[in-house]
Amino acid sequence: MMGKLKRDITDNRYKIAAVLFWITVWQVLSMAVGREMLLASPFAVMGALWGLFREAEFWQSVMYSFSRIVLGFFMAIAAGIVLGACSHRSRLVREILAPPMVIIKTTPVASFIIIALIWVHSKNLSVLISFLMVLPVVYSNMLQGIQSTDQKLLEMAKVFRVPRMKKMIYIYIPAVMPYFISACSVGLGFCWKSGIAAEVIGLPSRSIGARLYEAKLYLMTKELFAWTIVIIIISVFFEKTVMRAIHFVERRVKRYGS
Amino acid sequence: MMGKLKRDITDNRYKIAAVLFWITVWQVLSMAVGREMLLASPFAVMGALWGLFREAEFWQSVMYSFSRIVLGFFMAIAAGIVLGACSHRSRLVREILAPPMVIIKTTPVASFIIIALIWVHSKNLSVLISFLMVLPVVYSNMLQGIQSTDQKLLEMAKVFRVPRMKKMIYIYIPAVMPYFISACSVGLGFCWKSGIAAEVIGLPSRSIGARLYEAKLYLMTKELFAWTIVIIIISVFFEKTVMRAIHFVERRVKRYGS
Amino acid sequence: SEGGNGDTASEKTTAETGNEETGEEETGQAEKMDISIAGLKGATSIGMVKMMEVAANGEAANNYKFKVAGTADEISAALVKGEIDIAAVPCNLASVLYNKTEGGIMLAGINTLNVLYVIETGMSVSSVEDLKGRTVYSTGKGTTPEYTLNYLLQSNGIDPASDLTIEYKAEATEVASILSSSEDAIAVLPQPYVTTVMMSNDKVRIAIDIQEEWDKISNDGSGIVTGVVVVRKDFLEENQEAVDAFLEEYKDSAAYVNENAGDAAALVEKFEIFKADVTEKAIPLCNITFIGGDEMKEKVSGYLEVLFGQNPNSVGGKMPGDDFYYLKK
Amino acid sequence: MAVEIIDLKKKFEQQTVLEGFSAKFGDNSITCIMGASGAGKTTLLNILLGLMDPDSGTVSGISGKRLSAVFQEDRLCEGLDAIGNIKLVVDKKITRKDIEEEFSKVGLEDYRGKPVSELSGGMKRRIALVRALITDPDIVIMDEPLKGLDAKLKHKATEYIKEKVKNKITIIVTHDKAEAEAFGAEIIMLKKKSSRADESAC
Amino acid sequence: MAVEIIDLKKKFEQQTVLEGFSAKFGDNSITCIMGASGAGKTTLLNILLGLMDPDSGTVSGISGKRLSAVFQEDRLCEGLDAIGNIKLVVDKKITRKDIEEEFSKVGLEDYRGKPVSELSGGMKRRIALVRALITDPDIVIMDEPLKGLDAKLKHKATEYIKEKVKNKITIIVTHDKAEAEAFGAEIIMLKKKSSRADESAC
Numbered sequence A, B: 001m002m003g004k005l006k007r008d009i010t011d012n013r014y015k016i017a018a019v020l021f022w023i024t025v026w027q028v029l030s031m032a033v034g035r036e037m038l039l040a041s042p043f044a045v046m047g048a049l050w051g052l053f054r055e056a057e058f059w060q061s062v063m064y065s066f067s068r069i070v071l072g073f074f075m076a077i078a079a080g081i082v083l084g085a086c087s088h089r090s091r092l093v094r095e096i097l098a099p100p101m102v103i104i105k106t107t108p109v110a111s112f113i114i115i116a117l118i119w120v121h122s123k124n125l126s127v128l129i130s131f132l133m134v135l136p137v138v139y140s141n142m143l144q145g146i147q148s149t150d151q152k153l154l155e156m157a158k159v160f161r162v163p164r165m166k167k168m169i170y171i172y173i174p175a176v177m178p179y180f181i182s183a184c185s186v187g188l189g190f191c192w193k194s195g196i197a198a199e200v201i202g203l204p205s206r207s208i209g210a211r212l213y214e215a216k217l218y219l220m221t222k223e224l225f226a227w228t229i230v231i232i233i234i235s236v237f238f239e240k241t242v243m244r245a246i247h248f249v250e251r252r253v254k255r256y257g258s
Numbered sequence C: 001s002e003g004g005n006g007d008t009a010s011e012k013t014t015a016e017t018g019n020e021e022t023g024e025e026e027t028g029q030a031e032k033m034d035i036s037i038a039g040l041k042g043a044t045s046i047g048m049v050k051m052m053e054v055a056a057n058g059e060a061a062n063n064y065k066f067k068v069a070g071t072a073d074e075i076s077a078a079l080v081k082g083e084i085d086i087a088a089v090p091c092n093l094a095s096v097l098y099n100k101t102e103g104g105i106m107l108a109g110i111n112t113l114n115v116l117y118v119i120e121t122g123m124s125v126s127s128v129e130d131l132k133g134r135t136v137y138s139t140g141k142g143t144t145p146e147y148t149l150n151y152l153l154q155s156n157g158i159d160p161a162s163d164l165t166i167e168y169k170a171e172a173t174e175v176a177s178i179l180s181s182s183e184d185a186i187a188v189l190p191q192p193y194v195t196t197v198m199m200s201n202d203k204v205r206i207a208i209d210i211q212e213e214w215d216k217i218s219n220d221g222s223g224i225v226t227g228v229v230v231v232r233k234d235f236l237e238e239n240q241e242a243v244d245a246f247l248e249e250y251k252d253s254a255a256y257v258n259e260n261a262g263d264a265a266a267l268v269e270k271f272e273i274f275k276a277d278v279t280e281k282a283i284p285l286c287n288i289t290f291i292g293g294d295e296m297k298e299k300v301s302g303y304l305e306v307l308f309g310q311n312p313n314s315v316g317g318k319m320p321g322d323d324f325y326y327l328k329k
Numbered sequence D, E: 001m002a003v004e005i006i007d008l009k010k011k012f013e014q015q016t017v018l019e020g021f022s023a024k025f026g027d028n029s030i031t032c033i034m035g036a037s038g039a040g041k042t043t044l045l046n047i048l049l050g051l052m053d054p055d056s057g058t059v060s061g062i063s064g065k066r067l068s069a070v071f072q073e074d075r076l077c078e079g080l081d082a083i084g085n086i087k088l089v090v091d092k093k094i095t096r097k098d099i100e101e102e103f104s105k106v107g108l109e110d111y112r113g114k115p116v117s118e119l120s121g122g123m124k125r126r127i128a129l130v131r132a133l134i135t136d137p138d139i140v141i142m143d144e145p146l147k148g149l150d151a152k153l154k155h156k157a158t159e160y161i162k163e164k165v166k167n168k169i170t171i172i173v174t175h176d177k178a179e180a181e182a183f184g185a186e187i188i189m190l191k192k193k194s195s196r197a198d199e200s201a202c
Ligand SMILES: Nc1ncnc2c1ncn2[C@@H]1O[C@H](COP(=O)(O)OP(=O)(O)OP(=O)(O)O)[C@@H](O)[C@H]1O
Pocket: D114, D117, D118, D119, D120, D121, D122, D123, D148, E012, E017, E035, E036, E037, E038, E039, E040, E041, E042, E043, E044, E072
């Protein structure tokens, strides 16, 4: 216990040092550029951030965007897992899914926004976009992860007629986990990036995207940076939570039998 | 040899069937929607596509965008590999890189576009954006891949003092390969998606993005779809080429010694 | 001291120009200087196409290098960097840039007045009053179209939040798709999207010219100002003559465009600003003009005041001071 | 019902591993398969386990039967501990205590809930052995089950196996004649196909 | 120079595996380490190979020496073929022909350029053996090198090892007294620490 606590503190020390390092770089850069309009200084941004925190509307915006983007993310995770698993089991599914996956990965938002907006209200555009951004990452990593599962263990499971559920939990999941973690780590950031971008297009009122857009449009650099930091903080917080949940599940799986 | 050829043909048969299936779905949908302006029919789009193919300017646009986006992609692959490897070797590097990676993954384009445009000509915005989109995918998968390399083999290599280069090629690369392939498969699509989006923002003349924007602006739905298909085709073609190259390298590695 | 600064900098510029002319002898007056000019794709750049043509033929007073940007971001960045000397930008952006650069940007003229129109597929709207209780589709949430529309509604005693529903759509194309699928939809769109929509859907007609409604409620000489020409202050102080010459040429160009919509539209397409067929129909409705001097100041300050009242951020947080306006003597 | 193999043939690309192989494994019998390295012992077991299809020939008496195996490699889940690896293949009827009892029969009292990746080679082997025998299968197939055990444990494990495989069909690959004799097993010698002949055909 | 171990101690969490272990391995000597499963043989070898640090005690005579090992598991690159696995650890001086010659000494003529994953268990073991001995190391450390080989191959491999380890320091873990005698080796018995005592401390 003590060891873990100690390690946690050292871990955080490293992280804080890294963040401080980059803030210093930022400060130096902003001094070098010398124009608040282009590159606001850390202090100015902290001020703007503090100002935001005290607004009631700020928390509304955060909740509004958070709920939608996170919804898209979880839908993508769920769909990615299910589709990845189905694709692995059936060649037909894999081939049928190949073209739409390519389309999802490749088609620029500009192309399908007209069609998308027929079916989706611009309020929910961020759900859709965050979903579409994360889905192919999860799907592709799932497929690779399942394929890289140890064949010898699967043969063993076949001989011993290990029930499908147990096979999933104790053979597939440990093998797929690193791929899944990588997909989540990438997807968690991307869903924010793309979800907010969708809000910048759709501008639903009381969304982070709308506030960000306003800040950009009127060259309110301090606020622009402050909102960006808010997005990053939420994203990191969200990533931490999800990763912790994943590792928790992973540990539970490993502790089976003891 | 014959076997391979046969398999290739069946493979393609599946793929063509899948594409035909989706074109049918598209046709049915477009008939149901019934408005060319919202959802152009496959035939109209084929016509528009054919029209594009005969333009000289079309090929210029494709070359223009292709070269830039692909440049961004390869830069991201190279940087992702190098940074992933460095991060694995040194905790310091890993911690130092963590914040910028989060920022790259999370920050919406809207946030940094003004700064980006100060440093980068709008012509080259697509290089930057495609780079920034692919980098975290490659980095994250590289890191996971290296971490999942068989410790026992690495111990073996240590005992036998296997030179670093050989260790890379014959122990790390095979372990990292599935992660790398997954990263490429995701990144290849994303670099197009985001690169074209950047062109839609910057509108450099003679780029695909500018043409796409124009098609959207004037509600030229047929052309919009046609350009989208062009993007998808190029992306698929590019993905095929890169994947073939990767598998070629992989096979070369395996054939070592025989 | 300002003049002194200007002088030294001016010398430097001349020297640089000399260098760029690849060793050409400095020949005083006859020498043309390089000026970088930028405009946005869309209505605010249409007025200068003739000048672009003239410059391309080498017949302009100076060497103009034009750039048509996709987004205002690009122009903002380039102005700040000093890569661009003169730019045609939206009116409020000029004020924002002035504030954010601490007066580094000056306003030289108005190039586009109102471009906003109320359009509908039915026949039910002929005045602002008629919008009461209806659903209106628009674009440009959080930008000048919203503030302009809100001001207009409020001035007519209509509460934009409760007396009608305004649905802001992400893109003009989205509004177009709604118009095409509804028998009696109302929308507020800027030119040349209005014309684009009308050309792809013949049921759409213009119901209200927003400028006319504005004129009814304000008699202070203000007006809707969509596009303006701005100059970098540094550049202006160093090259006042060249800027004046530019503005003269701009005036001619705007006049030419209004008189020869067809030829101008062809140029608009040539310079990749917009498509010719749409532009030709749109030009008479785009209120392309060139207004400088006190009239400019009056119109712009009145309009910025309105925007400021709606959202101070939209003009950069505070109203620009008098040094914002370049009033040529 | 006995397991019978008739005229089995298995080729890998150009290399013939099994050809014209026939054998019968009677009820309640232990059969040891011996043969040089590369003779095709593991291949034969894989075919019996249904993990590989023969090119020709028939195998009868397997379908519907419950199989279990000790593989040549241990094939344990490295992340799970000893108990977890057993629980994976048994149903709920078998309790933790049952498993611990079986473990103690092969001297595996001190696994300590460590993940398998931290156990010694001989411990892993014994876990694999217990896994194969705890499920009460009809047919037990083992590829060098006593590999890596010391003399004392070999003896212990032999007794354990003999006790558990009563009334089953048991097929064991071994390299040690003494081991086969200790099992009281019938011995089948597997001849290695000459590789030279094939090689010239490459 | 001889390898000397003095008062070695190694614990894993609560479990003491090695304690007060001292030994000396002379030049040009073969030493066999024997002991029950879980006694800590592999742990000891890992410490000698520098893959694990002891908790206390000293190991001298290792640093600067060229080591090689046969691990308890084969630790081959599954994707490479037999030759590739050897080439991985040798420098260019050793040609393909040299490698093939070594292979033939342990009856490994028929590897056929297959990836290791398609070879039989005994073949893999012999590749691991050749890999350890082809590099002409100063110290050879082998964990059950003859595991999974049949009697004939065991004999062949024993001769091969004896030939190759002349003038080296050789440490071999084995479970088979006869094997140790065949090597003409000195034998060190490793006592297993009572696990009960530790367990009560948990
Ligand atoms: N990395 C580790 N973490 C925790 N415990 C370990 C680790 N490695 C080995 N052990 C424990 O140390 C003890 C000795 O293991 P070791 O592998 O050295 O045994 P061994 O003598 O080689 O046995 P065998 O003959 O079965 O291979 C075992 O109880 C094992 O569980």
